[in-house]
Amino acid sequence: MSIHPGTAAKTSALDSRPGAPDPKARRRSPTRVNPALYLFPLPAVAITAFFLVMPTLQAFQYAVTDWNGFSAAFNYVGMDNFIRAFTKDSLFTNALTNNLKFVLLVVVAQTVFSLLLALLLTKNSRGSILLRALFFFPTILSSVSVAFIWKFIYDPNFGLANSVLGAVGLESLQGSYLGNNVQALYWVAMTQVWFHAGQMMVVFIAGLQAIPRELYEAAEMDGAGKWQQFKSITWPFVAPATSIVVAYTTVQSFKAFDLILGIAGNPPKASLDILSTRIYSTFANSEFGYAAAQSIIFMAMIALVTWLQRRLLRLTPKGE
């Protein structure tokens, strides 16, 4: 940062006034502090170092070994684990494909659905508040509970979905749901959207309520229709909220580990295997080195997708 010469001169003139603090002391104060103050962040630094930095660094080290998780002996294998993941492991590439598909489905459906709910429930009427609470409710449930609820809904023999379809004479639409390898991921994606849409709705409502009413009134006076108002006022104003929703949903969908394991069992079948469950299976299979390499790829994948989204969608105005 540069300081304007005029400003510097003004400052030195002020400092030369009688009774002004010693300029040397003023210069020292930002850089020299009581050492006791450095003890305050130390617990946080230590916890971060011990539980985050060290395991992350260790993961990088394990990733280049063939360590099985319990033996004293291991070999350094260089980049072999990374090469194996992309070229010689169809289970990993299958999980990667499933995960990208799952992220795309959930991000699009959850963003659209939660925005729609938010638009319908922006007003602070009693009915809206009640419905907001209702839609938000799944968010406070544990993912294991959600998995069990939906496992019951999707059960082809006693489940709610097939029972309802049977009761209204739509037996032809009854299905195997999670047992159908082509559809299974879509059904789990629907569960994920049900689980988190209420939470994202709240983010959108906060954004929508911050839009000045006068803008809509002015637009109405100018003859703008509902769609034009949405396009020209609502959307630009909720863009920052959308950016948060998209980024959060992306990370959440990559890490839908507990939901998948709860709904599909451990290990999940190939059609429901995503990166986090694959990594867990690899750890369980006593391939710690390879699992660490998969974890690093997973981390890089989340970072890459989130960065790409921000670049491509350009939802956050510059400087914010």
Added chain:
Amino acid sequence: MSQISRRQALSVLGAIGFGATAAACAGPGGSTAPGGSAGAVAPSAGNITGKVSFAHWRGEDKVVFDELIKRFAALHQGVEVAQDISTSNDYNAQALQKLRGGSIGDAFATFRGSQFNNFTQAGIYTDLKDSKAASNYQPGLLAAGKSGSSQLGLPYQVVFPMPMANVDLFDKAGADTAPKDWRAFLAMCEKLAASGVIPISWPGGDVGNGGQLFNCMIANNAPVDDMCAQIEQGKLKCTDDWFLKMLGQYKDLVPYLQPNATGTAVEPAQNLFSQGKAAMLATGSYHIAAVRGLGAKFPIELVFPNTSTGGNAKYEGVYNATFILGVNAASKNQAAAAAWIDFLSEPENAAYYANQTAQHVSVDKVDYTNPDLKRLSPWLGKKTALAARFQFQNLDVRNAVEASATAVISGTSPEQAAEAAQKIVDERL
């Protein structure tokens, strides 16, 4: 108090960071537990006091173990046993890491196969060869807990991973519970279907339980007894004729399974059976207590899907010796843990466990009073094969091979399903 500069503070933090980095790079591995793969000898005497952690996965047996713990504590003043229970899948995945330190699982159980082998390699077991407990077991059932000349674990349970049958429904349909070959088995299913019930309830949506049927289907089809180990080693292939024949037989079963079987979890499958809607539950005898708990009142028998042709079956059924009890080599409470294993292995305590949980045990001279166990006891003397799926050391390979059967049931051709499975096996050779 003297003051330090920002630069000095950053230097200190940098040093901490460098230390953390160095510590992180100390190298994986460390040391194995003190047992070694041969196993240190378990103590035969010592102070039987303190708190023993007993790690296992049988949540359904908690109450029975609680009662046994009470009896054990009454015999040894000052000893406590706390159960550390995980679900079977979590136990399979995490137990090794949890137990290595020795603070959890002074006494523990493992599954037969890869988990037992991993525990052995990690040196977690002590050798129980000369223990009082080992002498109480039927020698022929101890093999699953052996490593070389060491008896590292004591397989406590004998289970039959074969379909359970509702005898009332079989009688009503006029079906025989002991089909001599595959044609007879299909004829039996046909009779059951004709009587208006679902012949087989199969939890195809649950990898662990759905895979038990694989033990039966492969037993008489494979050319060798260590077929799964040989598949994993690449000596046998899923695309071999015998494997394709087995997948073809899975296809034969499709009309006799409940609709949408590949999406059925284990609980609904149990419900179909316990409510009398299905004549068989294709999991195993380890589910007897669960279906009784769901209200099943009918007599239960076991049925072996005999895949042989022309009545030349090598095996009449399958069994598994599992829940392999061991004493943790890293435990600080080994004497008490060994005493607990001794206690469980005494015939009267093993009998209590067996009769309350409806599980046969490997302990000798056990008096079975549970009606289900009494009825199924003849299976202990039949020519049964040791469940093959536990030969797999690599869980990805096991899941892929078993998934080929599920794929066939959901409509994939046996050839395609076999090729898909073999691809995964080949990637792991």
